[in-house]
Amino acid sequence: MTAATRDAALHLGVLTLLAGLWFVLPTYHSGNLARIMVLAVYAMGYNLLFGYTGLLSLGHALFFAAGMYGLAIAMQQGGWSAAPGFLAGLIAALVVSGVAGALALRTTGVAFMIVTLMFAQAGYLTVLYFGAITRGDEGFVIPQAARSLAGIDLTTPANRYFAALILFGAVFLGLAWLVRSPFGRTLIAIRENEARAKMLGYDTHAYKLRAVILSGTISGASGAAYALLFGYAGATFATVQYSIFPLLWVLLGGAGTTIGPLIGAIFMFYLIDLASGVTDAYMLIAGVVLVLLTLFAPQGLAGTLRNRVWPWLP
Amino acid sequence: MTLLSTRNLTKRYAGVLANEAINFDLPQGQIRALIGPNGAGKSTFVGMLSGRIPTTSGSVTFDGKDISALPAHARIALGIAYTFQITSVFAGLSVHENVALAARRRLGRDGAAVDAKVADSLSRVGLADRATQIAGDLSYGHQRILEIAMGLAQDPRLFILDEPTQGLAESEIADFKTLIRSLGGATTILLIEHNMSVVMETAEAITVLSNGTVLADGTPAQIRADPAVQAAYLGTADA
Numbered sequence: 262m263t264a265a266t267r268d269a270a271l272h273l274g275v276l277t278l279l280a281g282l283w284f285v286l287p288t289y290h291s292g293n294l295a296r297i298m299v300l301a302v303y304a305m306g307y308n309l310l311f312g313y314t315g316l317l318s319l320g321h322a323l324f325f326a327a328g329m330y331g332l333a334i335a336m337q338q339g340g341w342s343a344a345p346g347f348l349a350g351l352i353a354a355l356v357v358s359g360v361a362g363a364l365a366l367r368t369t370g371v372a373f374m375i376v377t378l379m380f381a382q383a384g385y386l387t388v389l390y391f392g393a394i395t396r397g398d399e400g401f402v403i404p405q406a407a408r409s410l411a412g413i414d415l416t417t418p419a420n421r422y423f424a425a426l427i428l429f430g431a432v433f434l435g436l437a438w439l440v441r442s443p444f445g446r447t448l449i450a451i452r453e454n455e456a457r458a459k460m461l462g463y464d465t466h467a468y469k470l471r472a473v474i475l476s477g478t479i480s481g482a483s484g485a486a487y488a489l490l491f492g493y494a495g496a497t498f499a500t501v502q503y504s505i506f507p508l509l510w511v512l513l514g515g516a517g518t519t520i521g522p523l524i525g526a527i528f529m530f531y532l533i534d535l536a537s538g539v540t541d542a543y544m545l546i547a548g549v550v551l552v553l554l555t556l557f558a559p560q561g562l563a564g565t566l567r568n569r570v571w572p573w574l575p
Numbered sequence: 576m577t578l579l580s581t582r583n584l585t586k587r588y589a590g591v592l593a594n595e596a597i598n599f600d601l602p603q604g605q606i607r608a609l610i611g612p613n614g615a616g617k618s619t620f621v622g623m624l625s626g627r628i629p630t631t632s633g634s635v636t637f638d639g640k641d642i643s644a645l646p647a648h649a650r651i652a653l654g655i656a657y658t659f660q661i662t663s664v665f666a667g668l669s670v671h672e673n674v675a676l677a678a679r680r681r682l683g684r685d686g687a688a689v690d691a692k693v694a695d696s697l698s699r700v701g702l703a704d705r706a707t708q709i710a711g712d713l714s715y716g717h718q719r720i721l722e723i724a725m726g727l728a729q730d731p732r733l734f735i736l737d738e739p740t741q742g743l744a745e746s747e748i749a750d751f752k753t754l755i756r757s758l759g760g761a762t763t764i765l766l767i768e769h770n771m772s773v774v775m776e777t778a779e780a781i782t783v784l785s786n787g788t789v790l791a792d793g794t795p796a797q798i799r800a801d802p803a804v805q806a807a808y809l810g811t812a813d814a
Contacts, residue, residue: 443679443684446676447676449668450665450668450676453665453666453668454663454664454665456663457659457665458676459647459651460625460627460647460648460651460657460659460663461651461676461725462648462649462652462681462729463648463680464646464648464649465648
């Protein structure tokens with residue numbers, strides 16, 4: 262089996278598994294999985310920048326929220342339907358990540374982390390400042406009637422699940438292709454040794470900017486889909502917590518692997534879900550598990566599998 | 576025809592003049608060695624040629640074009656390849672991928688051409704059987720040789736090598752001399768080198784730097800006979 266067919270088998274296998282799970286999982290878990298798939302899109306967007314390009318952003322909630330509010334405000338205030346609303350979300354995330362990226366990439370390392378964090382905080386405060394439109398912390402609900410795409414009602418559990426799966430699948434396959442392409446390999450080269458990549462003639466700044474914009478736009482697609490499928494937009498999604506989540510998902514699942522973000526998002530979601538069934542101090546349990554994983558599987562779950570069992574894992 | 580020239584190229588580090596008004600001309604196809612004692616300013620000079628180190632003043636002309644204002648990646652794209660004095664490979668990637676990255680910038684999406692170029696470059700330096708190894712697992716000498724393969728894969732018009740034989744075994748140095756001579760004529764080579772046997776056996780011309788200025792220029796025989804060079808670099812009998 263060649264590397265390309267093995268990659269394709271793995272990725273199509275994961276998508277087939279997710280599609281099949283709809284028919285066997287109880288309603289509660291399939292509902293969770295729909296949410297996880299949308300959040301995994303966010304994690305995959307983050308992974309492109311962190312796992313493949315080596316840039317640690319602490320401000321991705323800005324891009325997630327840009328997509329979310331881009332769609333939600335266009336639909337709520339502009340009366341747009343879902344498809345142009347989704348497009349508005351993508352464009353909002355694209356513009357915001359282009360501007361934030363162009364400015365933040367003037368810095369590197371810790372300064373890049375701080376600058377992205379500051380941008381995201383500014384974004385959060387902007388959401389609160391325009392409370393008349395965004396309804397601030399309280400947020401607003403997108404009416405059920407508006408949440409349909411090409412005549413398909415996205416509020417039924419089945420349609421919502423498969424809409425999430427289609428978005429997830431498109432991004433999953435697209436990124437799997439991208440990271441094997443010359444562009445993706447150049448991003449990996451920048452992660453490994455930027456000075457050398459530059460001295461091979463690559464305009465590393467331009468590559469990094471494209472990576473930020475692509476990563477931010479995918480994150481925005483996740484935010485827009487979240488608002489569309491679950492019918493709610495609120496300032497919570499712009500807080501620093503939502504910048505940290507994708508970092509945790511990617512670290513847990515395996516940075517720089519294509520399936521890591523999904524694994525990390527599932528793991529973290531159910532860790533919190535199960536822990537909160539045991540005690541109110543569920544973040545304590547989650548914290549201990551995170552520390553253990555970091556100690557014993559610093560490459561994340563998929564990264565550890567790649568090191569120990571399947572070195573071919575993309 | 577002159578491929579590369581500099582005029583009054585100067586670098587000042589916080590008051591220290593590392594390079595002072597260097598005028599340098601490198602004809603197309605020549606193998607030129609750049610020698611000089613430690614701290615003479617050799618690496619600073621080639622760093623300014625490749626754009627890795629910003630100049631304080633002066634100009635660099637490549638193939639008739641003033642490239643002084645171009646960033647490093649744009650100069651590399653014009654056909655200048657540069658190997659680092661301190662080994663700088665992609666330690667986490669395979670040997671094949673290291674060289675492919677070098678070839679791909681020019682050959683782009685043509686995967687077959689890239690693979691052919693990688694195979695050719697690796698076999699020329701004798702690393703073909705190590706293509707699948709992780710670069711960071713190679714011995715130091717092999718990493719140095721990998722650097723050279725990454726330069727070859729770019730098919731450079733000007734190949735700048737900063738102390739390429741440092742840390743190589745005698746047999747590898749002999750192979751390196753053969754490789755450099757085989758490139759001569761087609762590729763213009765600027766070689767910083769401390770190993771005098773490499774310099775004397777490969778270079779057609781030598782430039783001697785001392786204290787940031789050009790002390791002498793000439794053929795190997797002229798340089799060997801130059802009393803000023805002997806005093807500054809090779810050592811005098813009464814030193």
